[in-house]
Amino acid sequence: MAIDCLGSLPALRHLDDAARDILARQAELVTLKAGTVLFRPGDLCANFLIVLEGSVRVHLLSELGREIVLYRVGPGSTCILTTSCLIGSECYSAEGVTETAVSAVALPKAAFDMLITRSGVFRDFVFRSFGARLTDLMKLVSEVAFGRIECRLAEALVKHAPGGGVIPLTHQALATELGTAREVVSRQLKDFEHRGLVGLGRGRLEVLDPGGLRYLATAAPG
Structure with missing residues (x-):
């Protein structure tokens, strides 16, 4: 049952009986294949989704076809855009796609509204997740607006291969992640x-000097 899966999340272990009853009656456990489009710009939001396993990518696509990844939703997390749309009764302004197979709990808007008003534990869970994603989003805005591309790219390469080695990403995928x-x-x-920081080949990208990239990623503008 969905309520049993949610009980494994530390932030929701102390829900009161009334909140647990709402979840037991209305929450649904869903399984989604990789590549499933969860929402597109202009869509109405009908459900609050709590990811249990897998990853959801939320991105923007410009009229010219440029794409930027805003954030990812992983296990135990929720989507800031979904929360915003539910609270403000607004439509989605970005697209959400499952990057992997995803297991999640879906909660209808009516049940979400009840829990937000009646359960302090659930409300804290929602807004803590909202705050964490908002912080990530503001960091992205700052990096795109003010960050040097060489530093941002170096940071991305180190994140994907902290100890060095081959990175299974195309140049386009990295560009999408960095918004360039x-x-x-x-x-x-x-x-x-x-x-000498990376090695390039046909369809191949290898980090050769993670220490050098790490130093570059933290270098001050100059």
Whole structure:
């Protein structure tokens, strides 16, 4: 049952009986295949989703086809955009897609509204998750607006291969993650190759010097 799965989340272990009853009656356990589109811009939000396993990518796509990843929703987390749409009765302004197979609990809007008003434990869980995602989103805005691409790319490479090794991502995938053009990423990777930080081949990207990239990622502008 969905309520049993939610009981495994530390933040929801102390729900009172009334809240548990609402969840037991209205929450539904769902399984989604990788590549499933959960919502698109303009869609109405009908359910609050709590991810148990897997990853959901939330991204924006411009009229010119440029894409930027806003954030990812992992196990035990919720989507800031979904929360905002439910509370404000607004439509979605971005797209959400499952990156992997996802197991989640879906809660109808009416039940979500009841729990937000009646359960302090549930309300704290929702807004703690909201706050964490908002912090990540503000960091992204700051990086895109003010960050040097070489530092941001170095940080992304270290994140995907902290100890070095091959990264199974295309130049386009990295560009999408960083909110820039593929040509920009390819040009910067070529510079990294000349400096001995990465190795490039046909469809292959390998981190050779994670320490050097880590230093570059934290370098001050200059």
